[in-house]
Amino acid sequence: MGCHKLLLSELKMWTSGRSGWISRLHYGISWRGKASFSSCSPKVCIVGGGPAGFYTAQHLIKARQDAEVDIYERLPVPFGLVRFGVAPDHPEVKNVINTFTQTAKHSRCSFYGNVNVGKDVSVEELQQAYHAVVLSYGAEGNRRMGVPGEDLAGVHSAKDFVGWYNGQPSCRELRPDLNCETAVILGQGNVALDVARILLSPIDILKKTDITQPALEALAESQVRRVLIVGRRGPMQVACTIKELREMVNLPGARPEMVVADFEGVTEALKDLPRPRKRLTELMLKTALEIPGEKEQERRNKASHIWGFRFFRSPVEVLADPDRSRAAGIRLAVNKLEGSGEAARAVLTGEVEDVTCGLVISSIGYKSLPIDPSVPFDSRKAIVPNSMGRVQQAAGVYCSGWLKTGPTGVIGTTMNNSFDTAQSLVEDMNSGTLDVSTGKPGSQSISTLLEKRGVKPVTFADWEKIDNVEIKRGEASGKPREKLLTVEEMLQVART
Ligand code: FAD
Numbered sequence: 001m002g003c004h005k006l007l008l009s010e011l012k013m014w015t016s017g018r019s020g021w022i023s024r025l026h027y028g029i030s031w032r033g034k035a036s037f038s039s040c041s042p043k044v045c046i047v048g049g050g051p052a053g054f055y056t057a058q059h060l061i062k063a064r065q066d067a068e069v070d071i072y073e074r075l076p077v078p079f080g081l082v083r084f085g086v087a088p089d090h091p092e093v094k095n096v097i098n099t100f101t102q103t104a105k106h107s108r109c110s111f112y113g114n115v116n117v118g119k120d121v122s123v124e125e126l127q128q129a130y131h132a133v134v135l136s137y138g139a140e141g142n143r144r145m146g147v148p149g150e151d152l153a154g155v156h157s158a159k160d161f162v163g164w165y166n167g168q169p170s171c172r173e174l175r176p177d178l179n180c181e182t183a184v185i186l187g188q189g190n191v192a193l194d195v196a197r198i199l200l201s202p203i204d205i206l207k208k209t210d211i212t213q214p215a216l217e218a219l220a221e222s223q224v225r226r227v228l229i230v231g232r233r234g235p236m237q238v239a240c241t242i243k244e245l246r247e248m249v250n251l252p253g254a255r256p257e258m259v260v261a262d263f264e265g266v267t268e269a270l271k272d273l274p275r276p277r278k279r280l281t282e283l284m285l286k287t288a289l290e291i292p293g294e295k296e297q298e299r300r301n302k303a304s305h306i307w308g309f310r311f312f313r314s315p316v317e318v319l320a321d322p323d324r325s326r327a328a329g330i331r332l333a334v335n336k337l338e339g340s341g342e343a344a345r346a347v348l349t350g351e352v353e354d355v356t357c358g359l360v361i362s363s364i365g366y367k368s369l370p371i372d373p374s375v376p377f378d379s380r381k382a383i384v385p386n387s388m389g390r391v392q393q394a395a396g397v398y399c400s401g402w403l404k405t406g407p408t409g410v411i412g413t414t415m416n417n418s419f420d421t422a423q424s425l426v427e428d429m430n431s432g433t434l435d436v437s438t439g440k441p442g443s444q445s446i447s448t449l450l451e452k453r454g455v456k457p458v459t460f461a462d463w464e465k466i467d468n469v470e471i472k473r474g475e476a477s478g479k480p481r482e483k484l485l486t487v488e489e490m491l492q493v494a495r496t
Contacts (some may be wrong), residue, residue, distance in 0.1 A: 041066040042429055043442035045130045047117045047371075048137035049073030050080020051411050052401020052418045054100035056134050057109050059422035064429065068108045070130075070443045072115045075169070076458040076490040077466060078104065080138055082411070083483075084168040087194040088209035089201065091480060096411055104460045110443060113458035114491065118371030120455045121446055127396055129445045131436045132425055135375065135384055135391070135399040136418070139366040139407040145186065149318030150362075153177070154327035158191050158363035165198055165215035167483035169490075175214075177326070178222035180358020184330050186315050187363030188231035189239035195361055196227045197247055200254045200305045210474065210481045224359065226257075226306040232314045232346040234337055235266050235284050236273065242280045248307055249287050255303035258288035262311040269340070284309075312336065316352060318360055329356045366407035381406060389421025396434060398425050462494035469493050 044060055046053045049071050057069045077083060079097055086093045104111045115121065117137070126133045142157040144150060156176055163171030183199055185192045198206070203220045211219075231238060238245075249256065266285060270278055292300060312335040319329035334351040337344045367382035376393055378385045383406050384399040391397040400421035401414050409417075428434035450457060466484060473482035484490045 040439050041068050042436040043068050043130045043440045044132045044134060045070045045072060045126050046134045046136055047072050049078040049111060050138050050401060051082060051414045052136035054103050055415045055418035056136055056400045056422045058103045059419045061106055061108050063426040068442060070110045070112060072117055073113045074116045076113045076487060076494055078111060078113060078463055084163055084166045087198060088211040089205060111460040113463060115455060115457050120453060121449055123372040124374050125449060129441050131440050132434060133397050135403055136401045137371060137403055139368040139402040141367045141369045143365040143367050145315050145362050145364065147315050147317050149320055152318055152320055152327045153325060154358055155318050155360045158195050158361050159366055161195055161361050165211050167212045167485050169485060169487050172485050178218055178224050180223060182226045182357040183224050183359035184355055184357045185227060185229045185361045185363055188229055188309060189363060190241060190244045192229050192363035193240050193244040193248055195363060196229055196307055197251060199224050199227050200251060200307055202253050208478060210479055210483060212483055212485060228308055228310050230310045230313050232335055233344055234311045235263055236269060236281055237344060242283060245280060245283055253303055254305040254307055255300035256287050257306045257308035260289060263288050314346065327358060327360050329354050330360055368403045389424045458494045466490050466493050
C-alpha cells in the first residue's frame with residue numbers, strides 16, 4: 001500500500017523531469033529497453049564495473065528473484081582490471097568476461113558506463129534513488145616509494161606501466177623510454193613479474209595478444225636486455241605465485257641470473273614451509289642453484305635477455321643522470337631479516353648498493369582512494385571500513401572487491417569477497433534491517449540527473465559496439481582485439 005502511494009508521487013516527480021516516462025511505464029517497457037519491474041522491487045546500484053561489481057550483481061540477482069541491479073562505471077568500457085590489468089599474454093584469465101556479459105544481459109541488470117560516481121553523481125544521490133549502494137570501485141591509486149628522485153623521467157609506477165600496455169586511457173601518454181639496457185622493478189609480486197615478462201618477451205609472442213599497438217611498437221624497439229626484480233626480504237617471502245615464476249623460468253630468449261648467497265639456509269628451511277610456498281621456493285632454488293641439464297644450458301647460452309631476483313634490498317634514492325633530467329640508477333639499502341617465514345622483517349644493515357639502470361618501475365602496490373566525502377574511508381588502510389561488506393556508519397551502503405579488502409588476491413578471491421558482500425545485503429533485506437518496503441526510483445531519477453548534467457551513459461549494447469570494432473580492428477593484424485585508446489574514440493563508436 002505504502003509502496004503504491006509512493007509510486008504515484010514519484011510518477012509526478014518523474015513526469016516533470018522525464019517526458020514520456022508514463023507512456024513507457026504504461027507499456028511495461030522501461031527506457032533502457034528491458035522489461036520494467038515493479039517500483040516496489042529492491043533496487044541496488046553498484047559503483048564500479050570490474051570483477052567485484054559484476055560478481056556482486058551476479059549473486060544479488062540469483063539470491064533475490066525480485067532485485068534490480070544497476071552498475072555504474074566511470075569508463076565507457078566494462079570489466080576493470082580484467083581489461084586494464086591482466087597481462088595481454090594471459091588471455092585465458094579474461095574468460096571471466098563471458099560470465100560478466102551474461103550478468104550484464106540479465107533482464108534485471110543494467111550497465112551504465114561513462115558515469116563517474118563522486119563527480120557526475122554523488123553517493124548521496126544514489127542512496128536516495130536506490131535501496132542500497134554497493135561500492136566496488138577498486139584500487140586506482142598507487143603506493144609511492146617515498147624516496148628522492150621518484151619523480152624523475154624514467155621512473156614509473158607498475159600501475160601506469162601496465163595501464164600503458166593495456167590501453168588504459170589515462171596512461172596513453174606515458175610513452176616509457178625503453179632505450180636503456182637495465183630495468184629495475186621494485187616489488188616481487190605477480191604484477192612485478194607481469195611487467196618483467198612483458199619487457200623481456202619476444203615480440204612475436206606479444207604481437208598475437210591484445211597489447212596496444214603503441215606498446216607493441218615501443219617494445220619492438222626496446223633496448224632493455226636485463227630486468228632485476230628487487231624485494232625487501234628474502235626468497236621465502238616473495239609475493240608471486242608459482243605460475244608467474246614458471247613463466248619467467250621458461251621465457252623464450254631469457255635466462256635467469258640470481259645471487260647464490262641470497263639462498264643461504266633456504267634448502268634447510270624447505271621442509272617446514274606450507275605446500276604452495278614450498279613448491280614456489282623449490283622452483284626458485286632449482287633455478288638459482290641447480291646446474292641445468294644440457295638442453296636448458298643450451299637454451300640459456302643462446303638467451304639474449306636476462307632476468308633475476310635481487311633480495312634483501314630496499315630503494316633509498318633514484319639516482320639522476322648528470323643533467324638531472326632522468327633516472328640513471330637506483331641506490332638500494334642492503335637489509336637483513338629479523339624473524340622467519342611470512343612474518344620476517346627487513347632490517348637495514350647500513351650498507352648501500354648502487355645499480356645502474358635507465359628504467360625504474362615501482363610495483364609496491366595499488367591503493368583505493370576516497371571518491372565521495374560522504375563515504376567513510378580509512379586512509380591508513382586505504383579501504384572503506386566495513387564489516388562483512390557492510391560499510392560502517394553508513395546504513396544501506398556496502399562495499400566489495402579491492403575497495404573492501406585492499407588490493408590483494410586474484411579474481412577468484414575478489415569473486416568470493418563479492419559474493420559475501422552480496423549475501424550480507426540479501427540477509428539485511430530479508431531480515432528487514434534494510435528497508436525495501438517503500439518504492440525507490442532507481443535509474444530513472446539518476447538518468448534525469450545525468451541528463452541535466454550533460455552526462456550520457458554508455459549502455460551494455462553500446463559497449464558491444466565498441467567490442468565489435470575492437471575485434472574487427474584486431475583481425476587485420478592477427479590480434480584478438482585492437483583496443484580503442486581514448487574515451488572520445490570509445491564514445492564516438494558507442495554512439496554510432
Ligand atoms: P577493478 O578491477 O579495479 O574494478 C573497479 C572498477 O571501478 C573499474 O572498472 C573502474 O573504472 C571503476 N571505477 C573506479 N572509480 C569509479 C568511479 N568513481 N565511478 C564509477 N566507477 C569507478 N587476477 C587474476 O586472477 N589473474 C591475473 O592474471 C591478474 N592479473 C592482474 C594484473 C594486474 C596488473 C593487477 C593490478 C591485478 C591483476 N589481477 C589478476 C587481480 C584482479 O585484477 C583483481 O582481483 C580484480 O580486478 C579486483 O576487482 P575490483 O572490481 O575490486 O577492481
